[in-house]
Amino acid sequence: MxxxxxxxxxxxxVFDQVxxxxxxxxxxxxxxxxxxxxxxxxxxxxxxLFYDAHDPSNRYSAVDTVREQGNIYLSxxxxxxxxxxxxxxxxxxxxxxxxxxxxxACAAESNxxxxxxxxxxxxxxxxxxxxxxxxxxxNLSKRDITANVNFFMNVPVxxxxxxxxxxxxxxxxxxxxxxxxxxxxxxxxxxxxxxxxCNGYNPTPVRVLIWDAE
Amino acid sequence: xxxxxxxxxxxxxxxxxxxxxxRRGQTLRLTDVEGGAAVAALFYNAEDPSERYNMPxxxxxxxxxxxxKGFVLYSDMGRVLCSITEDSVGWHDTITGHGTAAHxxxxxxxxxxxxxxxxxxxxxxxxxxxxxGKYDLGKRDIVANVNFFVKVVAxxxxxxxxxxxxxxxxxxxxxxxEMHTLVVLSNTPHPLDPSTVYEQKPVAxxxxxGAPAGANDACRLSRPENARxxxxxxxxxxxxxx
Numbered sequence: 001m002x003x004x005x006x007x008x009x010x011x012x013x014v015f016d017q018v019x020x021x022x023x024x025x026x027x028x029x030x031x032x033x034x035x036x037x038x039x040x041x042x043x044x045x046x047x048x049l050f051y052d053a054h055d056p057s058n059r060y061s062a063v064d065t066v067r068e069q070g071n072i073y074l075s076x077x078x079x080x081x082x083x084x085x086x087x088x089x090x091x092x093x094x095x096x097x098x099x100x101x102x103x104x105a106c107a108a109e110s111n112x113x114x115x116x117x118x119x120x121x122x123x124x125x126x127x128x129x130x131x132x133x134x135x136x137x138x139n140l141s142k143r144d145i146t147a148n149v150n151f152f153m154n155v156p157v158x159x160x161x162x163x164x165x166x167x168x169x170x171x172x173x174x175x176x177x178x179x180x181x182x183x184x185x186x187x188x189x190x191x192x193x194x195x196x197x198c199n200g201y202n203p204t205p206v207r208v209l210i211w212d213a214e
Numbered sequence: 215x216x217x218x219x220x221x222x223x224x225x226x227x228x229x230x231x232x233x234x235x236x237r238r239g240q241t242l243r244l245t246d247v248e249g250g251a252a253v254a255a256l257f258y259n260a261e262d263p264s265e266r267y268n269m270p271x272x273x274x275x276x277x278x279x280x281x282x283k284g285f286v287l288y289s290d291m292g293r294v295l296c297s298i299t300e301d302s303v304g305w306h307d308t309i310t311g312h313g314t315a316a317h318x319x320x321x322x323x324x325x326x327x328x329x330x331x332x333x334x335x336x337x338x339x340x341x342x343x344x345x346x347g348k349y350d351l352g353k354r355d356i357v358a359n360v361n362f363f364v365k366v367v368a369x370x371x372x373x374x375x376x377x378x379x380x381x382x383x384x385x386x387x388x389x390x391x392e393m394h395t396l397v398v399l400s401n402t403p404h405p406l407d408p409s410t411v412y413e414q415k416p417v418a419x420x421x422x423x424g425a426p427a428g429a430n431d432a433c434r435l436s437r438p439e440n441a442r443x444x445x446x447x448x449x450x451x452x453x454x455x456x
Contacts, residue, residue: 063311063358073372104270109292113275113443143354147270157368161280163273
C-alpha cells in the first residue's frame with residue numbers, strides 16, 4: 001500500500017470541525033476545495049456518502065467507482081464516481097493506504113441479522129444518515145442512502161470470493177484527503193458500531209477540514 | 215396448487231428488459247441458453263419499493279463477495295428478498311455494477327434504433343430506467359445490482375479481472391422469492407466483458423409455484439445470520455394472510 005502525505009497546513013483551513021463518535025455531519029464542499037478526514041485516535045470507520053450538490057440523484061456509486069478503476073480498494077488517485085459516470089471527488093493524499101467501499105453502513109436491521117435479534121436498539125450509521133437527511137437535506141431520503149465509502153476500514157476480499165472484516169490499517173492521526181471536482185454534498189456517519197472490530201470496539205471522533213483551492 | 219406448478223415460461227432476447235412481481239415462494243429460473251449471457255438484476259419489496267436489494271448487507275451478512283446456491287439476497291431492512299436455491303454456474307457478480315449508453319458507444323460503436331431497429335444496442339442503465347419507470351420508480355432507485363452469469367475476481371491487491379467463458383451453454387440459476395418481490399432484469403452485456411461485438415444472447419425464464427423456505431431449508435441453515443434473516447422476514451408477514 002502506497003501512502004502519500006499532504007502539504008496543507010491545518011491552520012490555514014477555512015473549515016475545521018470534530019465529528020464525535022456516533023454523530024453525523026453534512027456539508028457542501030465546493031468545486032476545487034480540498035476535503036480532509038482525520039482518524040484522530042485510530043481504527044475508526046467514517047461512513048461517507050457523496051452527492052452532486054445541484055442534482056442529488058447523481059450520487060456516489062461504489063460499484064461504478066471500483067469497476068472504473070479496476071480495483072476494489074480506494075486510495076490516492078481513486079476517482080469517486082457518480083451514477084452518471086462523473087467524478088465527484090479525487091483522493092489526493094492518504095496516510096492510511098486502503099479504504100473500503102463494499103462493506104456498506106451498519107443499520108439497526110442488519111445488526112439484527114449479523115449479531116442478534118436483540119441488537120435492534122443499538123445506534124447505527126443508517127439512523128445517523130436518516131437524521132442528517134431529515135434535519136439538513138430535505139431533498140434526500142432513504143432511497144438516496146446507498147453503498148457508501150468506509151474511510152479507514154479494512155475489508156479484504158479473497159480471490160475465492162470471501163469477504164472478511166479485519167483490524168484497521170489506520171492509526172491515530174492518519175488521514176485521507178480529496179479534491180472536489182464539482183460542488184459535492186458530503187454526508188458522514190461517524191460509525192457507532194460496537195459489535196465488530198471496525199472501530200476497535202471503541203468508536204472515537206474524526207476531524208474534518210476544508211481548504212480553498214490554491 | 216402443486217408445489218412446482220409451471221406458471222410461466224418466457225424467452226428473453228439479447229438486449230431485452232423484463233420485470234415481474236414474484237409472490238412469496240415462487241421460483242424464477244434463469245437459463246443461459248447459449249452461454250456467455252449477462253443478466254443484470256434489481257430487487258424490491260413489491261409492497262414498499264423503498265426496501266430494496268442491498269449489496270453490502272448481502273455480502274457482509276454472509277462474508278462473501280460473490281453469489282451462488284445457498285446464499286440469499288438481503289434487503290436494506292434485514293430481510294431476505296430471494297434465496298438462491300439452485301445454481302450450475304457457481305459465481306454471480308454483485309460488485310461491478312452495470313453499463314450505460316456511454317459504455318456501449320465506447321465499446322461497440324453506434325448501434326442505433328434508426329439503423330438496426332430492434333437489434334439496436336440497448337444498455338443496462340436505460341433498460342433499468344424504462345422498466346423501473348413502469349412502477350413509477352427511477353434513477354434514485356437504482357442501486358448496486360446483481361450480474362447473473364458474470365464472474366469478476368479480485369486478486370490479493372484488490373485488482374479486478376473479468377473471467378471470460380464463465381457461463382456455459384445451458385447454465386442456470388434459480389431464485390425463490392421469500393418476500394413479494396419486484397424483479398427487474400436486463401439481458402445486456404456487462405461493461406467489463408472485453409468483447410467488442412454486441413452479442414445478443416438468449417435467456418430463458420421459468421417461473422413455478424412453491425412455498426417460502428421451510429424449517430430445514432439449506433439457505434436458512436447455511437449460517438446463523440441467515441436463520442435470523444428468515445426470522446425477521448417471517449415476522450414481517452406475521453399476522454397477515456400472505
